[in-house]
């Protein structure tokens with residue numbers, strides 16, 4: 001597909017090359033208040049600073065779902081997050097404590113998240129679809145002290161395994177307190193909207209933990225610190241192109257990094273009006289949301305765009321989407337096909353952005369003032385140095401495929417893998433390059449092109465699923481002797497999860513058994529982690545040390561050569 005020319009208009013970043021050349025992280029810091037006051041706290045910078053500087057009456061949050069329809073100004077967000085901070089303080093939350101939030105999107109979720117940050121606590125947002133196993137892994141590993149959730153999600157919290165969990169706040173007006181289980185809502189009502197003092201932290205102090213999957217082991221807790229705000233703010237300006245009067249909608253849930261970095265921090269640091277739509281994906285609902293709020297900047301994901309595409313162009317025509325001026329995507333490769341569709345139906349180029357939970361913020365992106373080459377992730381943000389390196393950390397010339405790597409030292413870089421120093425170090429083993437785990441190449445003009453994951457991590461509907469987690473769950477089922485899990489290419493979801501299974505003696509393949517196994521994973525981990533396809537074999541390819549060879553499974557699936565089989569057991 002042909003390149004799409006730069007977009008006309010007044011953008012925050014007008015000349016990419018010049019911006020790269022003149023770039024200095026210190027000058028970005030200067031735009032935030034802590035540069036002058038020396039007092040740092042993300043929640044202050046995102047909310048209170050605006051409430052105190054002329055934006056008190058500007059809407060900070062439009063929230064709606066099937067039952068609620070509310071708006072909150074920056075002043076109100078300041079007051080409600082103060083209330084939440086007072087509620088948490090009352091039950092003993094102090095700096096560094098882990099406060100986990102496991103509930104569907106609602107205004108309270110955002111109040112609590114900001115309130116916890118005001119106390120210097122480390123927040124851990126969990127996606128509401130997580131089932132018991134996934135919830136346990138995260139609360140146990142992080143040593144969460146407080147959990148904020150709803151009564152209907154309580155049954156997925158295995159309290160007996162969580163000795164460090166001291167208090168649970170329940171978001172439900174009809175809930176009656178029982179021991180350490182306390183109603184959140186009445187406490188918010190009664191709490192003061194003044195906070196004695198925000199906990200001023202060091203820029204290296206912990207802010208948020210996002211658990212994410214790798215190809216081996218349990219999900220790991222990626223820790224980000226308050227300094228990340230420098231990059232959230234910078235990218236909100238130059239990539240999201242946010243300006244004071246923008247109405248911005250990021251469709252991601254705060255359980256994923258996109259839903260916090262760009263659903264909370266970025267837009268509020270930039271002082272815009274942030275739209276949150278609760279509930280599940282539905283094309284009519286989504287178009288209505290854009291129309292109703294006059295959304296100007298919209299950040300979503302390839303799977304969602306593909307699903308909108310398959311809902312048909314006739315549907316789009318029923319809505320007035322003319323408020324849109326800038327559209328972006330993240331999470332998986334953005335097909336040129338989708339970019340073409342965006343131009344056709346919204347008259348908008350969709351701007352791909354590449355980054356990861358670990359990088360904390362956008363890294364390689366397309367900018368409004370730049371030509372887009374459909375299929376390319378774009379160029380590194382000013383301030384970030386990216387390259388393609390070989391397995392020894394040597395930079396490769398243009399058009400050679402290799403490891404997509406970033407030079408250490410960007411502000412939103414993760415600062416730890418929780419409880420796992422050894423794992424953290426593995427990311428930076430090659431000459432000071434952070435190794436992303438993605439393979440890519442760079443063309444002569446500096447555009448980066450995604451090629452695939454180097455490890456076996458599966459990307460399904462934009463969500464990262466570790467095959468090991470799914471395999472471990474599968475073998476817990478009494479009928480399953482061995483399991484190997486791969487991502488199988490899929491036109492809508494990017495990849496779907498396919499499981500190869502060897503059954504135990506005495507079990508026969510049947511539709512009922514398949515469904516039972518699928519449900520077992522769904523109920524144990526999460527719906528998106530359950531295999532959509534299963535194939536049964538009498539045994540699976542393994543190394544002599546007994547490791548399932550996913551590479552061989554993938555080759556079988558895709559009809560590719562299986563490569564070197566010398567390590568395979570006979």
Ligand code: WTA
Nearest residue numbers: 330331332333353354355356357438450464
């Ligand atoms: C993939 C999401 C192609 C990639 C913010 C990366 C992408 C992983 C893109 C991180 C993109 C993300 N094009 N692939 N624009 N953006 N990815 O941690 O494999 O959930 O390593 O972060 O998603 O996923 P995560």
